[in-house]
Amino acid sequence: MLGPEAPTQVHNSIQYRDLNKNDRLDIYENRHAPIEERVENLLSQMTLEEKAGLMFITMIGMKSDGSTMEKPILFADRMTVFFSFFLKKNAEMVASLKMNHFNIIQNLPVEILATWNNNIQKMAERTRLGIPVTIATDPRHGPGENPGANVYTEDFSHWPTALGLAATRDTLLVQEFGDIARQEYTAVGIRLALSPMADLATEPRWGRIAGTFGEDAELSAKMTKAYILGFQGDTIDYKSVLCMTKHFAGGGPQYNGEDPHFPYGKEQVYPGDNFDYHLIPFEKGAFQANTAQIMPYYGIPVGQTSEDVGFSFNREIITGLLRDKYAFEGIICTDWNIITDSGIDHGRAWGVEHLTPLERTKKVLNAGCDQFGGESSPELIVELVKSGQISESRINESVRRLLRDKFRLGLFDNPFVDVDYAVSLVGNDEFVQKGKLAQKKSTVLLKNENLLPLKEGIKIYVENINPTVASRFGTVVNSFEAADVFITRLKTPYDERSDYMLEAFFHQGRLYFNEAEKKKILRQVEQKPSVVGITLERPAIITEIAEETESLLADFGTEDEIFLEIVFGRFNPSGKLPFEIPSSQEAVENQMEDLPYDSKDPLFPFGFGLRYDS
Numbered sequence: 001m002l003g004p005e006a007p008t009q010v011h012n013s014i015q016y017r018d019l020n021k022n023d024r025l026d027i028y029e030n031r032h033a034p035i036e037e038r039v040e041n042l043l044s045q046m047t048l049e050e051k052a053g054l055m056f057i058t059m060i061g062m063k064s065d066g067s068t069m070e071k072p073i074l075f076a077d078r079m080t081v082f083f084s085f086f087l088k089k090n091a092e093m094v095a096s097l098k099m100n101h102f103n104i105i106q107n108l109p110v111e112i113l114a115t116w117n118n119n120i121q122k123m124a125e126r127t128r129l130g131i132p133v134t135i136a137t138d139p140r141h142g143p144g145e146n147p148g149a150n151v152y153t154e155d156f157s158h159w160p161t162a163l164g165l166a167a168t169r170d171t172l173l174v175q176e177f178g179d180i181a182r183q184e185y186t187a188v189g190i191r192l193a194l195s196p197m198a199d200l201a202t203e204p205r206w207g208r209i210a211g212t213f214g215e216d217a218e219l220s221a222k223m224t225k226a227y228i229l230g231f232q233g234d235t236i237d238y239k240s241v242l243c244m245t246k247h248f249a250g251g252g253p254q255y256n257g258e259d260p261h262f263p264y265g266k267e268q269v270y271p272g273d274n275f276d277y278h279l280i281p282f283e284k285g286a287f288q289a290n291t292a293q294i295m296p297y298y299g300i301p302v303g304q305t306s307e308d309v310g311f312s313f314n315r316e317i318i319t320g321l322l323r324d325k326y327a328f329e330g331i332i333c334t335d336w337n338i339i340t341d342s343g344i345d346h347g348r349a350w351g352v353e354h355l356t357p358l359e360r361t362k363k364v365l366n367a368g369c370d371q372f373g374g375e376s377s378p379e380l381i382v383e384l385v386k387s388g389q390i391s392e393s394r395i396n397e398s399v400r401r402l403l404r405d406k407f408r409l410g411l412f413d414n415p416f417v418d419v420d421y422a423v424s425l426v427g428n429d430e431f432v433q434k435g436k437l438a439q440k441k442s443t444v445l446l447k448n449e450n451l452l453p454l455k456e457g458i459k460i461y462v463e464n465i466n467p468t469v470a471s472r473f474g475t476v477v478n479s480f481e482a483a484d485v486f487i488t489r490l491k492t493p494y495d496e497r498s499d500y501m502l503e504a505f506f507h508q509g510r511l512y513f514n515e516a517e518k519k520k521i522l523r524q525v526e527q528k529p530s531v532v533g534i535t536l537e538r539p540a541i542i543t544e545i546a547e548e549t550e551s552l553l554a555d556f557g558t559e560d561e562i563f564l565e566i567v568f569g570r571f572n573p574s575g576k577l578p579f580e581i582p583s584s585q586e587a588v589e590n591q592m593e594d595l596p597y598d599s600k601d602p603l604f605p606f607g608f609g610l611r612y613d614s
Contacts, residue, residue, distance in 0.1 A: 001095040002126040019130025019412070020045065031413045038412070039403045043396060045129060048385055051392075051399045052378035053098030055371050057136065057333065060102035061087045066115025068123060079106050088376055094123050094133070097378050101371070101402075103136045103194065110155045110188055114422040117189025121415040132411040136192035136244070139211070141181055141435070143535075143557035150211065156184050157431035162197060162223070163536065164442030164556030166213040166578035167609075171226040173438055178230015180431045182241045185231075187422035191409050192242045194295070196227045198281035199250055201579050202274075203593040204539040205257025207494075207508035210556070212252065214578025215596040216606060217280035224285030236292060238410030244333060245286040247297030249317055250278025253594035259508060260298035262500050266310070266350035268299040272595035275304050282326070292405060293331040294322065295373065298338065298348045309351030312338055312364050319368035331401045334364060336374025346500070358383060365390055370398035439558040443566050444575035445610040447552040451529055453569025453612060454485060461528075463488040469560045473568045486528040487567065489560075490545075492537040493517065512541040512585050525549040531567055539581045541588070543603050554581075569612065576609040 006017045011025040019029055027033050027041035043051075061069040061083035064076045068090035073081055083106065093099045102120070104113070117135060124133045140153040142161045157180060159165070165174050185193065200220055201209040213223040224245065231241045251260075251268070258265030286294070296311035296318065305316040312318065312334040322328050340357045341347045349360050361380040364372065384390040406412060445452070454460075460474040461483035467476045470487070477483050495509025513521065525532060525548045532549045534540060536556060546552050553573065555563060565571050580602040582588050587599040597606045 002091070002123065003128065004126065005122060006125045006130045017125075017130065017413070019125065020128065021130075028412065035404060035407045038407050039400055042129065042131075042403060043399060046399070048382055048392065048395070049378065050098045050129065050131070051395050052381035054100060054131070054399055054402050055381060055395070056097070056099050056375050056378055057101035057103060057134075057371055058093075058099070058336075058374050058376045059083070059087055059105055060090060060093065060120075062090075062104070062106060062108070062112070062116040062120075064108065064112065066112040066119060068116070068119050090120060090123065093376055094120070095127065097376055098127065099376060099378070100124055100131050100133045101136065101192075102133060103138070104190070105138065105151050107151055107153050110422050110426045111419055113188040113190075114417050114419040118416050118419070121189070124415075132406060132415040134192055134406060134409070134411065135190050136194055137185070137190050138194045141177070142210075155427050157427055157435040158559065159435040159438050160442040160556040160558060161210045161537075162213050163201075163210055163578050164558075164575075165227075165438065166219055166223050167444055167556060167575040168438060168441040169219075169576055170441060171222050173441065174223050174226040175230040176434060177438060178227050180230075180434060182231045182239075184426045184431065185241045186239065187417060187425045189415070189417045190241065191411065192244060192293070193231050194244050194246070196224050196243065196245060197247065197251075198224045198245050198286050199247055199252040199297075200278055200281065200596065201539075202252055202278075202596045203254050203257045204511060204579065204582060204588055204591070204599070205508065206252060206254050206538070207257070207259045207506040208251070209539075209579070210537040213281070214606075215580070216578070217277050217596070218284070219578065220281040221283070221285035224281050225289040228286060228289035228291050232290070232292060236290075236405075236408045238413070240409060242292035242405060242409070244293035244295050244331075245282070245291040246295035247311070247335065248282060248294050248322055249275075249296070249301065249311065250282070251297035251299060252278065254299065255302075255593065257508065257593070259506055260310075260348065260350060261502060261506065263346075266298070266300055266348075268297075268301050268593075270302070270304065270594045272592040272598070274592075274594040275301070277596070278594070287326060287328065291330065293333060294328060295333050295335055296369070298335050298350055300351045307351070309363075310338065310349065312369055313349075313352050313360070313367055315367040317367075323368055329401070331371060331398075331405060332369045333371040334369050334373045339364070339372060339375050339380070340377060362389055365394060370401050436559075436562055439555075439562040440566065440571045442556050442575045443558055443563070443573050444554040444577055444608070445552075445566075445573040445612070446554055446604055446608070447546055447549070448610060448612070449550040451485070451550040452531065452567060454531070454567055456568050459484045461486050465489055465564070466560045470564060472561075473564045480524070480528065483528060485531060486524055487531040487533075488521070488524070489533040489535065489563065490521070491535050492540045494538075507537055510585070511538060511582070511588060513545075518544065521545055522548055533563055533567075539579050541582055541585060541603075543583050546603060572612050574609070574611060576607050577604055578606070580604065580606045
């Protein structure tokens with residue numbers, strides 16, 4: 001089903017890739033032609049099946065040597081083996097299903113990512129019209145590993161989470177992050193960022209807070225705008241990485257904090273009647289930065305429209321609000337896996353569970369979405385059109401948008417990357433140092449009773465810190481009793497769950513340390529001058545720990561070296577909390593899911609942060 005590769009031809013001094021192999025320069029192959037003319041020319045040549053394939057984006061696997069994944073693999077890293085069994089094969093999706101948008105979720109070396117890009121683009125070149133592949137990814141620069149949200153990649157420069165970027169309050173640094181991430185992405189062939197999250201962390205129990213810019217809508221709007229400008233630039237062109245900003249019309253106000261990846265979290269609620277507040281990061285951030293794409297969330301915005309269905313099925317949200325009110329003309333792509341069940345997880349068709357996959361597809365199209373995330377079922381669109389339930393002109397609307405973005409990125413002209421250049425660029429020292437600076441600027445000093453900064457060389461006993469790294473700052477001792485100061489790093493508590501495929505990766509539930517955890521920590525800090533650091537994925541309840549320890553720092557994914565540089569005074573902390581830290585679980589349970597900074601008597605308010613000289 002695959003033909004020859006596209007030869008490079010010359011016509012009237014114009015060099016072009018003969019993508020449809022007809023020995024003449026078609027308008028869509030002419031890089032000098034206006035984009036709209038190229039779109040219409042290619043659209044006129046496409047079959048219904050090719051149009052349908054364009055409207056799906058899903059996960060794709062690659063082998064550990066950068067070759068395409070065409071059969072199950074038994075001997076490789078765990079994720080590669082897993083994806084080889086549960087994902088459709090590369091050639092099946094490209095050649096048979098005529099798909100050309102894919103999301104990569106493996107953490108592999110730069111050389112492999114770049115090599116695979118060239119291999120999959122060569123495969124796409126051999127299709128009838130040679131439509132290139134658009135490669136997408138969830139965030140890769142921050143800490144943590146969650147196949148449903150982020151893919152930490154060792155070779156890339158390392159930055160704090162989005163919460164940490166917000167804690168810096170530095171929009172110029174955030175835009176610089178976007179520009180660096182753009183360079184690292186494009187070097188390996190990634191042209192679509194499934195980010196940023198413009199959602200608000202108004203519900204402290206929600207398991208995806210780490211991907212947001214916090215609970216304040218104005219701060220989130222500023223950070224969202226800077227992030228997108230860094231990735232896309234002022235104008236989208238061959239150097240850009242498109243942003244798929246998510247999750248319209250604002251995820252975050254989840255009932256009891258439960259995430260809608262799972263059936264128990266399908267409801268978004270607004271007890272504070274604060275729906276419009278969650279639109280501000282889109283209004284003042286994403287839209288002002290001209291985000292190329294938008295992703296709605298899974299949840300049902302309970303009571304906000306005439307029918308309680310998930311955002312992507314809701315015409316009042318997608319067409320009425322996003323298309324009509326905000327005049328958004330870019331691509332709207334559903335969140336992953338809302339149409340069918342898969343080998344990896346259940347379908348998340350919240351509010352329309354009773355509908356068949358065909359009926360769900362029709363409802364999404366009628367709502368106004370352009371593309372289906374996490375799905376590979378183009379035959380459903382073909383059936384809807386051939387049966388007269390959806391017009392081909394409606395399909396053409398979405399196809400035009402999807403083609404336009406490929407042309408704007410220059411993918412039709414050259415989708416290939418230089419592997420050697422990628423290896424030299426990605427993770428270079430300049431980028432790494434900028435990431436370290438962001439880690440430093442994001443760290444928040446919450447308490448200091450004349451203990452910090454520590455004097456270098458003193459005897460320290462460390463927990464949850466690499467002792468080799470710690471030895472560069474102090475004299476690491478093996479006995480708690482022998483130390484002058486105790487230094488420990490803690491993680492945000494959560495409930496371990498495993499009823500659903502991805503559940504273990506989503507840190508949800510409790511924000512407090514259980515009795516056994518708390519007893520151990522308190523016993524230590526009561527006995528010795530102590531430095532406690534806590535990595536905040538969510539607003540942890542640390543009231544008793546804060547009372548007992550002499551010093552307390554919050555971070556959002558800093559490396560041990562950076563944490564200790566601050567502890568020992570090589571950098572003066574300057575971060576400000578992007579959310580409030582509640583004083584108790586009761587306060588968390590009594591606050592409203594859709595309101596910011598509304599827990600009673602917070603331990604530390606939004607925006608709190610000390611300095612050594614303050």
